[in-house]
Amino acid sequence: MKTVLSLVCAAVLLVPCSAAMAQQYFVRVGGAHISPHSTASDVAGPMLPPPPSGIGLEVQSASTLYFTVARSINDNLEVEFAAGYPPTHASTAKLSPALPAHVLAYQGQVLARVRQIAPTVFLNYKFGEPTSRWRPSVGLGINYTNFDKRTSTAAGNALNGGPTHISMSDSWGLAAQVGLSYRIDERWSIQGALMTARVKSRLTATTAGVPRTMDIRFRPAVFTLTAGYAF
């Protein structure tokens, strides 16, 4: 998947090299707060309570450094490549109250930490004129999410029954955003945006050779605030 990501990067980042036209480029740097809004199926696999096992996960929020590179196509359309410094999310136990007390003791404890890389390409429509002070925008795009680091915590190992290796499948899905830009001058602007994406991943936790799986769906709400520079 590294190849795919590199290709995406190349496609977007190499654009400046080949295009010597009047279109503008934008670089936006700021912060993002990611609320994953995850829903996970109960973990399934060998040697668990009968399905539904009552053992689930909830992926917690994280904040990170966020940046995008955009290139305008015309006065209203732009292509934007969005990325960020990969955030690490804590994942906490979500347990059915019917489970025995020694299992329920893990309720809310951090079982795993997962780091995600989620480059997204948007086609944005910006309302108003390039010279407008306020410009709302809407965007539709494609998100790719890779969970590149997954660690099971001591609590996760204890609940799983031993040292646990976690793997998570990659996800491709639609993404959308709404944004509002405030133009300071012809170079500088400030943007706020709220974005979401469809992210699905199958998590496999392997303990002493025994794999247990769960499907996690994310409907993330990502709020970003950036400073933009046009050139």
Place this chain on the structure above:
Amino acid sequence: MRRFLGCLGLGAVLALAACGGSDMGAPSVHDTSGARGSLVYNPPLRITGMDAAEFTARLQGSASGQGLLKLTGAPRCGVLFHYIEYGTVGGAAEPTTATGALMVPTGSDPACAGARPIVLYAHGTTAERSYNIADITDPSRPGASEGLLLAAMYAAQGFVVVAPNYAGYDTSPLPYHPYLNAEQQSGEMVDALTAARKAMKDLGAGDSGRLFITGYSQGGHVAMATHRALQSVGQTVTASAPMSGPYALGAFGDAVYYGNVNLGSTLFTPLLSTSYQKAYGNIYSKTSDLYEAAYAEGIETLLPSKTGMAELFSQGKLPQTALFSSTPPVPSMATITPPTSPADQAPLFALGFGANHLISNAARLAYLQDAMANPDGVVPTPTTGSPAAAPRHPMRQAFRKNDLRNWTPARPMLLCGGHGDPTVFYSLNTQVMQGYWSAPSPAAAHAGLVSVLDVDSAPGANDPFAAVKMGFANAKAALATTGGANAVVQAYHGNLVPPFCNVAARAYFLQILASGA
């Protein structure tokens, strides 16, 4: 431009992170050597853990658990249930792996902490390939009830329990099970024990060095063979308690072919034949040499089964009870097709004969001709008490090879069973071993070393097993009242005897521990 370059720098960080893909599992050892007794995953998976109160509550939550509690007494210790995978071999010494349970007592009670004795347990015949004695998370899963019995009986009273699922079961890649192959099964028990001891070391579970071996039915045979194997290499066996096992396989096998067909024979026969065919290669040249054509195809891969016995019967893959044809192989064998005496057993034997039978008449005849020419020392007539000296029939040779009338225990042994057992005949196995190890037999054991308990008998004066016998009598009477005589026959071997023999085995082990012998 400088900002843009900064972004490129971040882009590079992203790309690096993306290709990192590191897994961050905590340290654990994965032994892929496949060596005998190797522990594949260390630490092994801990399936669940309960303290004594939680375990008690769990047992009280079901009718079967409440019944078990009455027999075992309240748990003194908590129990950690571990799932072990170990390197072993199949019946032809082919390398494979198998899985099992390691149950470790926990808690501050002196009976639960510190160095504990080990109970090495061999389970009974099961048709279910997915049998996993370690998986007690769902009581409906195959193996769960036996696992809970072991946990309540032994682990919750301070014994470490090691109980292999056997090669060919659960996730073992072996495509058959080396059923009643004494060399493989005893070797596998030792492999499981070796692997479990490795796990215990790293889990901090103390080992007192006291080793008790027990098992039920098939596992009774395996337990006795394991005692023999460890004794032969000079390793410690503190005591053993084989229960309701087919120890004198040659005598038992001959009796079945003479028409004393036991309950469950259509399950045992393919398990045995496939096991010995894989180990010795001479049981048949094609399956139809032994089986009727309706069953011959695919029978080698039928068991252990992923579907369960009920479906095998309903799909016609195996007959329910008809092992032999009701037409005698030769007219002179009419009196044993089926036998009409003893009268109280005749109805049981008759179930073994009928239409759509499993074993061809030609195969039965060939077996019986050898049984008559080279008779066993017990069947059809008690003579030497020993196995046939030189059987010529390959199946009888295989039975002789796995017959346990060829050694004498040097450590205490309790043989437990019930004399009314319709599945593994008590007289032909438990009593034959008792005779074989009693004076004036040349294989006689030290006086008092081998004890025999028939749970289905009246308590004597100062009988140490009076409570067990009373309990069995009550359970049997209760079942007869609700289900009738037939229910007693059906449940006798698989349900009625096992808990009481286990209670007796535990009492026997505790007594030996207390005596310091």
